[in-house]
Amino acid sequence: MVNQSDVARLANVSFITVSRVINNKGNVKEVTRKRVLDAIEELGYHPSSLGRALNSNSINTIGMHLRGNLSNDFVHSLLTGIEAGCKQHNYSLLLHFGDESNTLQPYFERKVDGLIFFLTELTTEEIRLIEKNDIPCVLLWDQCESKVVSCLFSDDVKGGFLATEHLITLGHTRIAHTVGPTDNASARRRHQGYITAMQSHKLTVADDLLLPVPHFSQEAGRQVARELLQRHQLPSAVFCVSDLIAFGLMDALREAGIRVPEDISIIGYDNSHTTAHVYCPLTSVYNPVKEIGHAGAETLIQHIHNEPPTESNRIFDVELIVRKSTASP
């Protein structure tokens, strides 16, 4: 692999000068500059990011930790958004998939410039490490006390509220909610929106209206259906914490001969790509995943360039998308 010294030799200068030319540091005579550039061209030289990073400079890479159990659509939209941000600024994305302990080490070892987290609460240990290493971070779909971390999330409370109110407006009163995992901040906020909507319309939230789901999967939705089918009376509507849950629920109910939306209304969350062309097009809440991914990458790169972002918490708006899976009871 050709290095600065090789270029220097060919251009008849010292390698320092080569470095100066590469980094546009000025203080290089135009003739010399030209000679160096020619040598670079001739040898096909490219600077090594590693050498750079070793001098505590940037390696133009951000790290992201992917934890499992994410729907295709979510991961894809998120990656698309992050990709857009990275591409714009010519950054690479480093993914590591190790187990939960020592989550951050692989990134530190490789001296990434910044970190993206999402849908995870940061442990105090992680926050300590982040602050100690003074590494820029963004956290997507969650909040965090540390001033070092910028948080971007969508207005899940509003989303939960909109979804529930939509059902209430249609005339439903026995509205169930599939409650997402408690360690998921988005799910907690959607739950809160549901509660707020119910209460503001003087509807009581009986215990049997709350249906916990362990994760966002079709199988979890099917499980909920199995549980509901054992009851004397179904709720007249279900606000699902995610589209995938809604799909599973809808499929299983349909197999049991229950019609959507005639017998039961179902509303999802995320507005994933498939909502539109399933058996019964799903009413859902638009979750700006791609936008948050993009903005997250951009915000992070701003951090890295020492341009502190204007706000440390940024909330993205959501929107109710009405399709065919909801109707008056």
Next chain:
Amino acid sequence: MVNQSDVARLANVSFITVSRVINNKGNVKEVTRKRVLDAIEELGYHPSSLGRALNSNSINTIGMHLRGNLSNDFVHSLLTGIEAGCKQHNYSLLLHFGDESNTLQPYFERKVDGLIFFLTELTTEEIRLIEKNDIPCVLLWDQCESKVVSCLFSDDVKGGFLATEHLITLGHTRIAHTVGPTDNASARRRHQGYITAMQSHKLTVADDLLLPVPHFSQEAGRQVARELLQRHQLPSAVFCVSDLIAFGLMDALREAGIRVPEDISIIGYDNSHTTAHVYCPLTSVYNPVKEIGHAGAETLIQHIHNEPPTESNRIFDVELIVRKSTASP
């Protein structure tokens, strides 16, 4: 950031000895070893991958180039497979999203240990660079002459054959095929399977049965539908080069009042997760995307560890999955 010298100082040895302990090089007295390990523990020291990589050692990272226009499901399955491989061997994955020129440079600069390509033909320039830099590579869903590159792909010819033969067996004769982009080897092989099946049953492939699509998207499928709807006579069945195309086609036809499978049979390819719960569950060909991703990562890491893989071309089997979108004419 704490380094080898810090550890050495605390353990009262030279940093060389620390290096030996870390790499299990032996030739270290057990007492010294223990002392060093304690110091490492106490300081929370972790070796820097960068320092290592600079000495042309491994940085435990493989690179992958993602080019756009991939369906959610495909990307997700592929990532899941690759993740499994990486996790097992504690490797990280580096993604870069630059434009087409200079595709490989970002990876070389960062000294990745190996490269994964997929669904792309490698240019001769890229092959030249790979061979020159002597960097292990795997290519998924395509073939390549270079002996340096291992190729893994699924049996698309068989898949195209199975799909077409299924339709023929049902009694169809006017079977159309949406022909994928010509720069996509998988699409070309599926096309070939279609042709072979038609010919082996003495069916002529009239020009109007070949419907080119520019990319694998629902919109492309809808475009095909628009084109078909202007004809006097529809084909009685369509073998779509991907599920996404099939979804778009199916949706658009349904909107025009044409029933699937009563009026027209449709078969997709990939067997993506959504095939099962769409309006009309889609007959499709199972494409082992996740498996190939996993095997690809494993094969690549074998390469990196200098264990040349047993075979340089590995073909994965496919399977026809019959659902509701195909029936006798």
Next chain:
DNA sequence: TTGAAAGCGTTACCAT
């Protein structure tokens, strides 16, 4: 068994 010195490719600081 341990250590010293050199080198990997780059940049920062100080000198010329």
Next chain:
DNA sequence: ATGGTAACGCTTTCAA
């Protein structure tokens, strides 16, 4: 305007 030297954190080679 240009270059020398040191430093980044590590491994390798040789010497003690």
